[in-house]
Every structure is written in structure tokens, then in C-alpha cells.
Amino acid sequence: MLKYTTHTGAIALIAFSVSLTSFAQTSGADTYKAKCQMCHAADGSGNTPAGKAMKAHPFDSPDVLKQSDTDLVAVIKNGKNKMPAFTGKLTDAQITDLVEHIHSLQKK
Template sequence: MRTKMMLGLLVMVTFAGIASAQDAAAGKALFASTCAVCHGADASANTTMGKTLKIPNFHTPEVQKQSDAELTAIITKGKGKVMPAFEGKLTREQMSQLVAYIREVGKQQ
């Protein structure tokens, strides 16, 4: 009985892991086509535009310390004068894929 429960839990955790890896992959493709012009191909904003606009590097703790909800809110509503609001342009699912990708980026120092 116990073993069965543990096994069930293990399967669930494994599937959740696969789902988030898929999300991050979809988010990466979306990021490349929609966000990389400003944020740079590797999300470090290490580009002329990134430096001029003072775009935060997604590899840093300053970005990573924000919650998924906070990051989603910025993507939805935009930030400052330059970061566009993607409300109505991207679906909720696409936004959560982008957040999954931002978390992947955070793991690569």
C-alpha cells in the first residue's frame, strides 16, 4: 500500500519535471522570436541595446529572486518605458513557458 503510494508520487514528480522541461523548451523558442531583440539571444542582455536600455540580465539573482507571479505580471503589463506589455499578444500558457525558460536561464550562471 505504502509502496504503491510512493510509486504514484514518484511518477507524478517525474511527469511534472518533464512538463516543465518542455515548457522551458517552448519558452526558449518563443523568447528567441519575441524577446531576444532586446534581451539578447542568451537572455543576458549583453548587447548594445541591452546596455543602452539597462536591461537586467536574467542570469542574476536580482531577476531570479522575483516570484513567478511577479515575472508574469511584468511580461503581462510591461515595465518602464521600453519593456512592452504582452497582454493579449501572448497566451497565459506562453507566458508560463517564458517564465519556465527564465528559470532555466537562472540555473546557468
Template structure:
């Protein structure tokens, strides 16, 4: 029974029918804290990549490079900052950061309002 429930929620997630429960808060945090640099589509705001002089792919959270990184590495970048990326440890709890990592790793999550 437990297996079946897990399988069903897995299918629902894959189909994008049910947004994972983390999404609402993570989505709000993303919009208020991250959109200015990473954009509504998470592909990075082109003007910001120029201001920071970084390769557009580095600010594109949907890029293969970023998606291939371990959750712990992405959480660390958000927590401590990285290069031109500011640290968020004073603004977000570890749990909120973990949820933002899941959010960033959910295809299309940032695009959904």
C-alpha cells in the same frame, strides 16, 4: 511508485538530461520575441541597456535580482510590460507567459538551442 517517478524526473531535470516539456515552445517564443533585447544568453544585450538607459543587471534575466523575484512578478512584467520593457499580453497567452517564466528561471535554458 508515483513518488519514485517524481524523484526520477526530478533527477533527470537536475542533470539537464531531459529538457522540460515546456522548453520547446518557450524557447521558440524566447527566440522570436525576447532575444533582441535580452540576448541569446539571457544576460541582456549591452547595446540595448544603453539605448534604454537601464542598469545592465535589470535586463540580465540570469541576475540574482531577477531570479529572486516571484514567478507572479515576472509574469506580470511580461504581461503588462515594465519600464522600457514592452507588454506581451496581446502576443502571448497566460500559459505561454507562465512557461516563459519557467524558462527564464531554468538555469541555462536560454543558452540551449
């Protein structure tokens, strides 16, 4: 019985770890889709009605590419021009994942 309980516990721990890993890998994309895509577009081009109205720079533009991760975090937290601030709306971990997702869009 002890062997069965130990194996069941180990399996549950592995399943929990895998589910957390999956969440961490998709959270930047999920946050982007929920909070950013309506203005910045799915591909980061800014080619949406809201993005055009706000004059959102495409993520692969020189203005955005030259920004460091610290710069991008500051823009997300504090907003810029017509972009709203997300301090208090997103956690630091979500913002970090979002910056990683932005970099993935820049590479496409």
C-alpha cells in the same frame, strides 16, 4: 481489417501526442527567441544594443532572481520601464513557458 484500423489509429494518436509534447518543451525557448532575445540576448544577459539601451537587467542578477513567478508574469504581461507589455500578444500558456525558460537561463 478492424485490427489494422485500430492499430493505425493508436499509432496516429501516439504520434500526435509526441508532437504536442515536443512543442510544449520548446515553446518557451521559441517564444523567447522570437519576442525577447533581441533585447535580453540568447543567454539572458541583456548584452545586446537594445538591452543596453533599455538597461535590461541580466536574468541572473539579484534584482531578477528575487522575483517570484507571479512577478515575472506581471512584468511580461504589463511591461516595465522600457520593456513593452505582452498582454494580448502572448497567451497565458506562452507566458508560463517563457517564465520556465527564463529560469533555465538563470541556471546556466
